[in-house]
Amino acid sequence: xxxxxxxxxxxxxxxxxxxxxxxxxISANGSRPSAKGPDANFTGSVVxxxxxxxxxxxxxxxxLVSFEPGARSAWHSHPAGQTLIIVxxxxxxxxxxxxxxxxxxxxxxxxxxxxxxxxxxxxxxGVSHIAITNVKDGKNVEWQEKVSDAQYLD
Amino acid sequence: xxxxxxxxxxxxxxxxxxxxxxxxxISANGSRPSAKGPDANFTGSVVxxxxxxxxxxxxxxxxLVSFEPGARSAWHSHPAGQTLIIVxxxxxxxxxxxxxxxxxxxxxxxxxxxxxxxxxxxxxxGVSHIAITNVKDGKNVEWQEKVSDAQYLD
Numbered sequence: 620x621x622x623x624x625x626x627x628x629x630x631x632x633x634x635x636x637x638x639x640x641x642x643x644x645i646s647a648n649g650s651r652p653s654a655k656g657p658d659a660n661f662t663g664s665v666v667x668x669x670x671x672x673x674x675x676x677x678x679x680x681x682x683l684v685s686f687e688p689g690a691r692s693a694w695h696s697h698p699a700g701q702t703l704i705i706v707x708x709x710x711x712x713x714x715x716x717x718x719x720x721x722x723x724x725x726x727x728x729x730x731x732x733x734x735x736x737x738x739x740x741x742x743x744x745g746v747s748h749i750a751i752t753n754v755k756d757g758k759n760v761e762w763q764e765k766v767s768d769a770q771y772l773d
Numbered sequence: 774x775x776x777x778x779x780x781x782x783x784x785x786x787x788x789x790x791x792x793x794x795x796x797x798x799i800s801a802n803g804s805r806p807s808a809k810g811p812d813a814n815f816t817g818s819v820v821x822x823x824x825x826x827x828x829x830x831x832x833x834x835x836x837l838v839s840f841e842p843g844a845r846s847a848w849h850s851h852p853a854g855q856t857l858i859i860v861x862x863x864x865x866x867x868x869x870x871x872x873x874x875x876x877x878x879x880x881x882x883x884x885x886x887x888x889x890x891x892x893x894x895x896x897x898x899g900v901s902h903i904a905i906t907n908v909k910d911g912k913n914v915e916w917q918e919k920v921s922d923a924q925y926l927d
Binding site: 641642643644645646647648649651668670671676677678679681699700702704705712714717720722723724725726727728729730731732733734736749751753 | 795796800831874885
């Protein structure tokens with residue numbers, strides 16, 4: 620009797636899991652509202668279009684981030700690292716103590732866990748990139764202070 | 774003495790790890806050669822541009838996949854799932870037993886682990902998508918038979 624109940628529950632769970640997990644999920648463009656990069660963490664106009672959320676299967680989230688000319692992130696680090704894929708425009712990216720690098724469409728940047736850095740547009744051109752941000756213990760970013768104009772233009 | 778050696782080795786490893794892991798890695802567009810999608814797994818001309826590899830930090834790989842009109846993958850599944858971000862053109866995607874869906878730039882598709890499906894261009898238009906393919910036990914795809922013309926056009 621107990622075994623029968625266990626089997627029935629297991630069968631019900633199995634069906635539920637199959638019904639949920641077995642289908643594709645198509646998320647249409649336009650169904651995920653854009654967000655504005657908050658003033659506390661960005662300088663200038665920055666638009667974040669969410670692409671996909673992290674899940675039990677996928678240990679990172681994806682977003683398309685678009686910076687107007689002159690716009691950039693604050694200094695920050697990612698506890699589990701981040702991959703950027705430049706999609707359009709021209710951007711700058713710099714790690715603390717390193718040179719400022721210019722990045723263009725098709726360039727891919729890996730920022731390892733804990734590395735203090737910033738990224739954004741150049742002073743003359745906007746940039747957009749897909750950010751694939753790894754998650755560790757539910758966290759994916761540690762924000763720090765803003766990038767001053769002097770640091771940005773250096 | 775043994776302890777001193779262990780500490781010296783640990784210190785050396787630590788420095789090596791820091792030197793390697795602490796810097797950004799910028800992979801320039803043009804530095805990652807395109808590959809042709811192999812005939813065994815694809816119908817028509819398919820170009821795969823690798824973006825980033827899976828690593829200890831990032832449990833998926835990223836690639837830009839471009840299909841000419843009429844080109845498509847074989848039937849396949851992903852042991853740990855896959856996210857597609859449509860970048861350009863118009864594509865078709867279908868899970869086994871389901872309807873064929875048309876997908877366009879900005880659409881994002883999640884294919885759960887183990888789901889048999891195919892994706893590619895429509896018969897009239899090419900498509901390109903970024904594929905973010907999760908890895909489990911070193912595997913990220915299980916290839917099956919090709920999609921027949923009848924199945925593709927159904």
